[in-house]
Amino acid sequence: LKEKFNVPIFIENDATVAGLAENIIGVTKDKRNSLFITIGTGIGGGIIIDNKVYSGSHGVGSEIGHMIVGENFYPCNCGNNGCLETFASSTAAIKFARKLIEEGNEDTIILSKINNNLENLDTKIIFDSAKLGDSLANKVVDRMVKYLSIGIVNLINIIDPEIIAIGGGVSKAGDFLLNKIKDEIPQYILNKKIGYGDIVFAELGNDAGIVGAAMLCNHR
Numbered sequence: 456l457k458e459k460f461n462v463p464i465f466i467e468n469d470a471t472v473a474g475l476a477e478n479i480i481g482v483t484k485d486k487r488n489s490l491f492i493t494i495g496t497g498i499g500g501g502i503i504i505d506n507k508v509y510s511g512s513h514g515v516g517s518e519i520g521h522m523i524v525g526e527n528f529y530p531c532n533c534g535n536n537g538c539l540e541t542f543a544s545s546t547a548a549i550k551f552a553r554k555l556i557e558e559g560n561e562d563t564i565i566l567s568k569i570n571n572n573l574e575n576l577d578t579k580i581i582f583d584s585a586k587l588g589d590s591l592a593n594k595v596v597d598r599m600v601k602y603l604s605i606g607i608v609n610l611i612n613i614i615d616p617e618i619i620a621i622g623g624g625v626s627k628a629g630d631f632l633l634n635k636i637k638d639e640i641p642q643y644i645l646n647k648k649i650g651y652g653d654i655v656f657a658e659l660g661n662d663a664g665i666v667g668a669a670m671l672c673n674h675r
């Protein structure tokens with residue numbers, strides 16, 4: 456591309472540029488150090504330090520989704536076991552819900568919502584069922600919240616950002632999810648007396664990646 460168009464070409468992953476877009480015109484605007492975490496079928500991350508994208512010495516840093524946070528019942532696509540995205544992505548929630556349903560130890564309203572067909576299972580159904588007080592659905596949500604909070608606190612303890620923005624499909628679960636994360640996080644925080652960055656939802660939605668990519672040349 457560089458030769459063909461005779462312009463500098465920058466390459467960043469989509470979560471990183473989305474994080475940059477949030478920092479320029481979105482919810483982390485005016486914050487020097489921020490984190491962006493996108494939660495969908497996987498988990499991606501953008502680390503902004505001094506209003507610039509941080510992607511490490513080899514350009515492959517900020518892989519928040521592959522931070523190892525435990526031991527899981529199935530391996531990650533990357534080959535490791537215990538990556539954050541195998542505990543806290545929508546794929547992870549569906550796999551865990553499916554496991555609990557197949558074990559058959561408790562009734563759940565999820566079964567009627569999916570017409571007894573596990574192929575119909577999605578995170579919206581899991582969250583809607585959890586909001587209605589379904590015990591199995593809440594187990595799935597609580598596990599997701601626990602590991603997501605551990606992952607976020609690991610980042611808080613290391614980077615100490617001013618703000619952490621959560622985007623991606625899972626953020627559609629709204630304050631039900633956000634409040635649970637906010638309740639879970641304090642117990643893991645190292646410097647409890649000092650305070651830590653606020654956790655909010657991202658603002659820009661699906662366009663963030665495109666906006667951020669366009670802005671990349673000025674902010675690296």
Ligand SMILES: [Zn+2]
Pocket residue numbers: 520521531532533534535538
């Ligand atoms: Zn992984």
